Amino acid sequence: LQMPTLACRLCMFVTIFAASTALLCIAWIQAPESAGAAPKPRSLPRTIEDLKGVAIFLGSYRDEHFVYTVFLFSFAYLFKQAFAIPGSFFMNLLAGALFGRWLGAALVCPLTAAGASLCYCLSAKLARPFVERCFKKRIRVLRDTVHDNEHRLFYFLLCARFFPFTPHWLLNICSPFIDIRLGQFALSVLIGLAPYNILCVHAGGTLAQLRMMSDVIDVTVLLQLVAVAAIMAGMGVWSKKRNRETPSIVH
Secondary structure: OOHHHHHHHHHHHHHHHHHHHHHHHHHHHOOOOOOOOOOOOOOOOOOHHHHHHHHHHHHHHHOOOHHHHHHHHHHHHHHHHHOOOOOHHHHHHHHHHHHOHHHHHHHHHHHHHHHHHHHHHHHHHHOHHHHHHHOHHHHHHHHHHHHHOHHHHHHHHHHHHHOOOOOHHHHHHHHHHOOOOHHHHHHHHHHHOHHHHHHHHHHHOOHHHOOOHHHOOOHHHHHHHHHHHHHHHHHHHHHHHHHHHOOOOOO
16 A cells, blocks of 8 residues: 555655756756856866866856856755755855855855755655665664753754764754754754854865865864864753753742
């Protein structure tokens, strides 16, 4: 009895993914012509050197078609986030190279939250059987953890987002099934990933000087992010202790 439902969900997901991919390709191919732009890159960037080539092309293209460049970047960012595709690091660097540090950060942070929310909704509507089958044990652990931190759930979510080693793609996919509301989820992504996003965007402002990932995220930066996560965890513990010490009022 479940097979038609599973097949239908899979068919809908594949259709949405294929349509989104086609629209992104059309947006790239049908971009307005630019006389002064560098040659279009033929592949997606896999290294910082590849990213520099994309930044050179889009940088010259941006000077003539700024609005379309913002649209194309936003479309690609939302596509990547919605389907849990790796690449936030490179996209954040590209934002800094194209739009500058502050405008790039102002663009990337809400795009991260919006894209993660799309991923949340896709997972909630179409992926439940697959997620529960593939990540059964992890969902059980996450659900128990969320219930244990129910009194300080937002602090817990922020802590998870600040922590540099959190598998954010997994948290995005599993959140609908571990009793996390969409509003809390989106706000925690917006705030919790802001330090990482801003750090990468600012590094993108000096993309020409970068040689490897460690030029952006080194041990010092990782320790700083861990420290922020620890502070948020401490605030959650303090909140729990304060709630326990507050005398209950009987009506």
